[in-house]
Amino acid sequence: xxxxxxxxxxxxxxxxxxxxxxxxxxxxxxxxxxxxxxxxxxxxxxxxxxxxxxxxxxxxxxxxxxxxxxxxxxxxxxxxxxxxxxxxxxxxxxxxxxxxxxxxxxxxxxxxxxxxx
Amino acid sequence: xxxxxxxxxxxxxxxxxxxxxxxxxxxxxxxxxxxxxxxxxxxxxxxxxxxxxxxxxxxxxxxxxxxxxxxxxxxxxxxxxxxxxxxxxxxxxxxxxxxxxxxxxxxxxxxxx
Numbered sequence: 001x002x003x004x005x006x007x008x009x010x011x012x013x014x015x016x017x018x019x020x021x022x023x024x025x026x027x028x029x030x031x032x033x034x035x036x037x038x039x040x041x042x043x044x045x046x047x048x049x050x051x052x053x054x055x056x057x058x059x060x061x062x063x064x065x066x067x068x069x070x071x072x073x074x075x076x077x078x079x080x081x082x083x084x085x086x087x088x089x090x091x092x093x094x095x096x097x098x099x100x101x102x103x104x105x106x107x108x109x110x111x112x113x114x115x116x117x
Numbered sequence: 118x119x120x121x122x123x124x125x126x127x128x129x130x131x132x133x134x135x136x137x138x139x140x141x142x143x144x145x146x147x148x149x150x151x152x153x154x155x156x157x158x159x160x161x162x163x164x165x166x167x168x169x170x171x172x173x174x175x176x177x178x179x180x181x182x183x184x185x186x187x188x189x190x191x192x193x194x195x196x197x198x199x200x201x202x203x204x205x206x207x208x209x210x211x212x213x214x215x216x217x218x219x220x221x222x223x224x225x226x227x228x229x230x
Contacts, residue, residue, distance in 0.1 A: 042207065042221060042222045042223050043207070104211065105151070105163060106163075111160045
């Protein structure tokens with residue numbers, strides 16, 4: 001499976017600021033996703049990062065709060081904007097389908113642990 | 118609506134004993150079913166999946182899962198638990214028509230020596 005890295009691995013941020021999380025894959029993939037895992041909770045899909053076009057957001061998530069970029073088939077960023085303590089979570093990217101394949105399996109990065117004070 | 122239920126918040130088992138972590142699902146059409154494991158301060162690791170074929174699927178670290186269509190279940194099993202299996206386990210379902218992955222609430226597995 002692809003090797004997925006995320007930066008930063010963790011951060012502590014002040015209320016009202018923004019943080020950009022990077023997700024890098026070591027091979028080209030068709031699909032990239034961003035999830036949020038709130039403390040003690042399961043994973044919730046934020047959006048699908050589409051290469052060369054706007055991300056597709058799930059209900060309850062908006063572009064102004066969670067802008068996403070995907071400039072190519074190996075990289076994506078998620079920004080958490082105007083943060084509040086409620087945004088304290090683990091943010092994970094996942095990938096699916098190396099280009100030219102159809103695995104139907106998502107593989108996850110190590111996550112970014114965000115604490116907002 | 119598609120959903121996944123993991124009825125147990127925590128499962129406790131002694132090392133060497135068999136373990137079962139339960140999962141039931143609700144989805145339109147034929148489901149794709151997955152198990153992931155999350156160790157403390159780590160991301161999710163893929164364990165196994167059911168797409169089609171044999172109802173018993175084998176995965177990483179000696180885990181297996183049995184797909185039961187009539188009971189809409191996909192329970193995770195291992196014949197002999199290890200202390201190192203202690204972690205948080207997530208069941209997930211993906212509906213073919215949407216492609217979205219929906220996770221259960223997670224079950225903490227505690228294996229005691």
